[in-house]
Amino acid sequence: xxxxDSRGRRCPLPIIDLARAMPGVKVxxxxxxxxxxxxxxxxxxxxxxxxxxxxxxxxxxDAYEVRKVK
Amino acid sequence: xxxxGRQALLAALEDGWADPDRLYAAGRRAQQLREAATATxxxxxxxxxxxxxxxxxxxxxxxxxxxxxxxxxxxxxxxFVHSAxxxxxxxxxxxxxxxxxxxxxxxxxxxxxxAWDEAVSTPGTALAALISASHEVGTVQPVEEAAAVCAEHGxxxxxxxxxxxxxxxxxxxxxLLTASxxxxxxPAGVGLLVxxxxxxxxxxxxxxxxHRPHAEGxxxxxxIVAAAASLRAVLAEEQxxxxxxxxxxxxxxxxxxxTVPDVEIVGxxxxxxxxxxxxSCLYVDGEAxxxxxxxxxxxxSSGSSCTASTLRPSHVxxxxxxxSHGNVRVSLHRGTTAADVDRFLAVLPGLVEAIxxxxxx
Numbered sequence: 214x215x216x217x218d219s220r221g222r223r224c225p226l227p228i229i230d231l232a233r234a235m236p237g238v239k240v241x242x243x244x245x246x247x248x249x250x251x252x253x254x255x256x257x258x259x260x261x262x263x264x265x266x267x268x269x270x271x272x273x274x275d276a277y278e279v280r281k282v283k
Numbered sequence: 284x285x286x287x288g289r290q291a292l293l294a295a296l297e298d299g300w301a302d303p304d305r306l307y308a309a310g311r312r313a314q315q316l317r318e319a320a321t322a323t324x325x326x327x328x329x330x331x332x333x334x335x336x337x338x339x340x341x342x343x344x345x346x347x348x349x350x351x352x353x354x355x356x357x358x359x360x361x362x363f364v365h366s367a368x369x370x371x372x373x374x375x376x377x378x379x380x381x382x383x384x385x386x387x388x389x390x391x392x393x394x395x396x397x398a399w400d401e402a403v404s405t406p407g408t409a410l411a412a413l414i415s416a417s418h419e420v421g422t423v424q425p426v427e428e429a430a431a432v433c434a435e436h437g438x439x440x441x442x443x444x445x446x447x448x449x450x451x452x453x454x455x456x457x458x459l460l461t462a463s464x465x466x467x468x469x470p471a472g473v474g475l476l477v478x479x480x481x482x483x484x485x486x487x488x489x490x491x492x493x494h495r496p497h498a499e500g501x502x503x504x505x506x507i508v509a510a511a512a513s514l515r516a517v518l519a520e521e522q523x524x525x526x527x528x529x530x531x532x533x534x535x536x537x538x539x540x541x542t543v544p545d546v547e548i549v550g551x552x553x554x555x556x557x558x559x560x561x562x563s564c565l566y567v568d569g570e571a572x573x574x575x576x577x578x579x580x581x582x583x584s585s586g587s588s589c590t591a592s593t594l595r596p597s598h599v600x601x602x603x604x605x606x607s608h609g610n611v612r613v614s615l616h617r618g619t620t621a622a623d624v625d626r627f628l629a630v631l632p633g634l635v636e637a638i639x640x641x642x643x644x
Binding site (some may be wrong): 223224225226229232233237250251252255256258259261263 | 547565567605608
């Protein structure tokens with residue numbers, strides 16, 4: 214699993230970090246974003262919906278998992 | 284402010300400076316002005332004059348509606364049911380009250396009526412609140428359906444009509460209603476509270492008469508006169524303005540979706556206020572976009588967390604589950620022209636692109 218550490222970074226930086234990490238992710242692979250900005254919980258699933266990627270949920274506080282599906 | 288309201292304000296400064304509760308001649312004149320303003324607003328909304336109260340702001344009116352409406356129903360129950368997209372004034376009053384139950388909305392920002400029914404029908408519900416239309420995304424709420432549910436269960440409905448009064452017709456079926464003069468093109472500093480006859484309301488503030496709403500301390504009569512004159516003038520133009528602004532909003536929704544990549548146009552495409560449009564741009568700092576637009580002479584708002592004092596994203600955008608960063612809310616008014624909209628649409632794509640480039644996107 215690829216990890217993107219965006220802790221301490223404010224909106225929209227965690228989403229930018231996630232988007233920039235995507236080219237290095239293989240289809241089917243999971244990215245875990247670490248982010249403590251309160252907007253991340255809303256904006257990571259919204260990004261997945263807009264970009265057609267799969268949001269897997271938040272396994273623990275300040276962590277969000279995304280599967281690259283295309 | 285509407286020019287008619289401005290004229291009324293200047294005239295009332297001359298004639299309505301006295302305390303309308305005093306018995307001397309100037310006081311009686313002020314009393315007549317207050318009665319005329321009250322009658323005008325009552326007629327505009329279709330209620331009785333003794334159901335109308337002027338308060339110092341829309342926020343004060345919302346607090347009085349929620350806390351007074353709940354206090355009046357203390358024997359029936361304690362729970363305050365409200366939609367997840369109420370104005371923060373209502374949410375703050377809910378927090379002060381303590382026992383509250385929130386009802387969600389869908390992706391377009393429309394109330395979940397089934398969840399509303401379930402919450403309102405739960406024994407112990409004292410009061411329910413539904414905003415007439417979202418102040419952030421413009422989605423018009425199913426107030427009359429929600430009111431029918433409330434009536435069935437004997438629960439009074441409070442409607443916050445601040446965003447819609449003067450822009451779209453007042454729905455029916457409510458028990459309490461509030462609005463803000465500043466929002467309908469009147470002066471700042473006048474809130475409106477309407478409590479229908481037979482609705483139990485008990486003042487949350489200290490005072491002599493706890494059963495009738497009234498302003499704490501003296502009212503600003505010239506502004507009330509201006510608020511009433513503005514409301515009447517705005518309602519006379521309401522349909523024509525809605526017919527003029529709706530296509531402009533539609534143009535913004537359509538053009539922004541076509542010319543700005545990675546953008547989410549927010550809110551119901553059809554059941555919406557005629558003057559308000561909201562969208563979110565991926566990878567864009569809302570504050571940076573606000574300042575960039577400001578430099579081009581556009582005063583817009585944002586629901587992004589970077590623009591909020593709390594650093595939290597807008598609770599409305601969160602409740603809808605739509606992108607909260609890079610958010611822009613454009614509110615059109617009677618001074619906005621088609622040329623203004625075209626200029627906005629011409630500069631926006633470049634500004635968004637520049638901000639994205641700077642962020643490395």
